[in-house]
Amino acid sequence: MLNPKIDLQLQLQQRLAQQLSTIYADINLPISIASLVAELMSTMRLTEQLHTPTPQVNHWSEKDTILITYGDSIVHSDEKPLQTLHHFLQHYCADTINSVHILPFFPYSSDDGFSVIDYASVNEALGDWSDIKQIAQSHHLMSDLVINHCSSRSKWFDNFIRGEGTGHDYFYTATTYANSAYSNACDTITRSDDSIEAVVRPRTSPLFRSTTTASGKQQVWCTFSHDQVDLDFTNPKVLINFVSIIRQYLDNGIKIFRLDAIAFLWKKAGTQCINLPETHEMVRLLRTLIEHARADAVIITETNIPNKENLTYFGNGNEAHCIYNFALPPLLVNTLITGNCQYLKQWMMSMPPAQNGTAYFNFIASHDGIGLRPTEGLLSEQEINQLVTTMQEFGGRISWRTVTVNDSSTENAQTKVVQTKKTQQPYELNITLYDALQGTTKGVDEWGHARFICAHAIMLALEGIPGIYIHSLLGTSNDYKKLEHTSHNRAINRHRWDLDTLSLELGDPKSQHARALHDINHLITLRTAQPAFHPNATQFTLQLGEQVFGFWRQSIDRSQSVFCISNIADTQLTLPLASVNLISSDFWYDLISGDTIEDINQTLTLQPYQTLWLSNR
Template sequence: MATPYEQLLGKLTQQLDVIYKDINLQQTIEKLAQQLALLMNLHDDCSAVTPFTNQWSEEDVILITYGDSIVKDDEVPLKTLRRFINANMNETVNSVHILPFFPYSSDDGFSIIDYSTVNQSLGDWEDVKAIAKERHLMSDLVINHCSSRSFWFENFIKGEGEGHDFFFTAPADTDTSDVVRPRTSPLFREVNTPSGEQSVWCTFSHDQVDFDFRNPEVLKAFVIIIRQYLDMGVKIFRFDAIAFLWKIAGTSCINLPETHEVVRLLRTLIEHAKHDAIIITETNIPNPQNLTYFGNANEAHAIYNFSLPPLLINTLLTGNCLYLKRWLMSMPPAQDGTTYFNFIASHDGVGLRPVEGLLSDEETNALVKTIEGFGGKISCRTTEDGTQKPYEMNISLFDAMQGTTEGKDEFNMVRFVCAHAIMFALEGIPGIYIHSMLGTQNDYKKIEDTGSNRSINRHRWKDDLLVDALQDDTKHHANVLATLNKLLAIRIKQPAFHPNATQFTLHLGLQFFGFWRQSQDRKQSIFCISNVTDKPLSLPLSELNLIVNNSWYELISGEEITDLTQEIELAPYQSVWIANTRGK
């Protein structure tokens, strides 16, 4: 019987066969498999991986933040961040996603100059490891492209040294009419090299030059990077822009079979190196395509639930949960070994491609118009017919909740909390943006400074100003932090909120959005119901079919429900979590 190491090599060989089936390599596939295992520090003594294993629980909550979202004089930002989290979210947030913390040249970190070092303005690897010792650390693997100022690309321009053959080039007259991109900039960047002018592929910007994974040396380089990140305490890998990884002229160059196989290969290596490590794929694409990155529980452990933010915002701005409810009913339960990564705000804007086919053009346009009315900015992409189409809404989530499609109102705070109460209860792992935890509003000054719409939701708090804001009773920031912390403290004690616990959509009309969760041992049930309108509504408990010989509790208020025949009144945007136990 083959040893776990021999099984690993066999699996790597099969995966490499798929990736490089049409490419003439300078070495055998078997040799390449051995090299990758060695680079990942995997040897004869490696152990087998148990498939379909959930490496997460209801206690997992991921805070999304830049390393310098909070800055303090005479203190490196990673130390400031660690101190702030420990002081304000220590009991509720057990994981932190620090957005790219490496030297970079543009795109707020996503144009990396050097993958192996920490940006000196943020701190050093010791600061990163200090955070990783206290919480699960999530890091970006910016794998599709790097900075044009990187050592690798400088060698490409010189035509010698490591990196000189790492980048994807194509003849300038290549047919790119079917290429799918999220940007309107020219696809090719012309570069003079010793072998003549080269047209370098740039999916995102001319400062972000795309790698050529047809060259296995690129794959090896990233395996070395992954091994280093694991050694520095990274447990969760965010595969940034992974959908664009593999390019073939004449195709869409997105979601190609080779891309999926590269994800499977990297999962094989990562989970053998650290059994509880997790891969989350960042694929801001239509929902059916996004779901394919689960594979058969052999690709991403988790996928970004990109359809959730625009659908949930649309629900709360229209007072109608039709589209959100339809989508939730259509979502397949994640099988063991996989889960959803739920979020409703992040460093990026609210993507609109994930609601293609879910929202009508009229509904999308009304949503865009409303967000613009609340001070948001809209980013567009060029479609196949050359027209401009809204691609992303850029706005802080707190400001996105200022009102409805009818205009601004007095329900900003409760509408904002409702959005989180829904997200925290859904199947999957919740990810919450630091600026949502703080109720940060639109930063127009930063847009002026950077020229980027996304800067509107990338505020950098000065520590003393944040402390003052959290102590000022006339401002909302302390109330937001306390309220969301309270919801999270309840959530992490409920077995029915395990990311893989059963979920069914409730049918309570279009003004109540509801779903039922049941723990994996079937001992706990929670009915999660939200009034998504700006009017008080009565909910007959009889419609929930609560079991009469159970005790029932409303977890958010802490009250026991004694009369199952009563109607309970939900205030505008109020959420209730009705459970048969109080949890752990």
């Protein structure tokens, strides 16, 4: 009879071998699958200590709220920014925020951290690994694994140019693409080659950068920018190196892994090079390795793509533990500026409940803009155009992407050949959430703060784990100076606060920053005490008309019900409680105001953007 530990290792080896065989089915590997399995297990130290993850276990609860922040979103002259961040969390969010997502804190060359020079080091300007560990001791720590690409100034890319050393064969080139499965392309792909027309990207820059190397000129694939060179995961050495990076992050207290831009990881000629089966299998492989190293570790996939495609990253409960709810930000902003919740309700009713062991990651603002691709099939073109125009009127900027569409005007009736043309479509809205909600499609009004808090009251009550961007927590407005200085649209929502200045603002209870922090913290405090707000508790959409958005949450043990009802219009409305169907034998009250419901058949008056959380306990 096998030793249980040996038996578990054999089972894991078989599982990894199956996953690797699927990923590399079309690749002529330089090593055997068995050798690759052994290398990965050794790198992750699974031969020394092996945890057995329990299927369908929720590693989260209603107590969890994640703060999204850069390591230097708040700075102080007397200390490293990571230390300042820790002090801010302890002083202003001690009873509300228990998790923190520190955006890339590594040495980088561009894109505010997402062009990583060295994955193994902490940016000296922020602090060091001891500062990361200190935060991890008091908070669940989430870190980016920027896995699709790295900086063109990295040692790896230097070695690629030199043609020797670690990294010399780590990068995806036109030659790699031409030689990929199903390709009948020539040996070299040019920037205008028809074979890359179908490739989906979120940028308008040329796909390839021309780079002179020791072996001649190479066309290097760049999904995002020419400083962000794509890594070639058809080479198993790239995978092994990233598994080594993951092990280091685990050792430094990181529990939650955000797989950045994971949808673009695998490329193959003749495809759109996004969401390929090999990418999904790679997510499953990384999950297998990570959760056997730490049973309560969590993977979140960052896939800013149409909603239907985003949902596939749950797999069968065996891929991402959590997926970003990318459709929520644009739909919720659209709801609040139009005063009509039709599209938000339609989307809510179409969303499948996350099965145990998986959860939605809800957010309405982040370091990036408000993505519009997730609205494809959810908002009409007219609604999107109105949303874009309104955000521009509120001082926002628009980022674009290039798409290829059929040009019906050039169709040849005899040959039935349809020509294509390139056009630009809005990709994301760049604006702070506070400014995005300062008015409606009619213009700026006096209800901006109430509308802003209403958005958070809705998000915090939804099925899933809430994430709050630090500039929403602090009610930060558009940073036009940083936008002008960087000429980068996303900089408008990446303000850097001086702690002394921020402290003065937070010390004034009438400032928008103090009001935002107080009101959001109040909602979080209420949320953490409600079993009905467990990320996996039951959710049901209510039908209360176009100007009242409502849904019902019920705790997993069915002991608590909370009816979450928001007036999303700029006018006072009445709500007949009979339309909500409160149970007559229960005692009901509003968690937010503390008001009791004396008669379940009474009619309530809702102020503009007022939210009720009607609970029976």
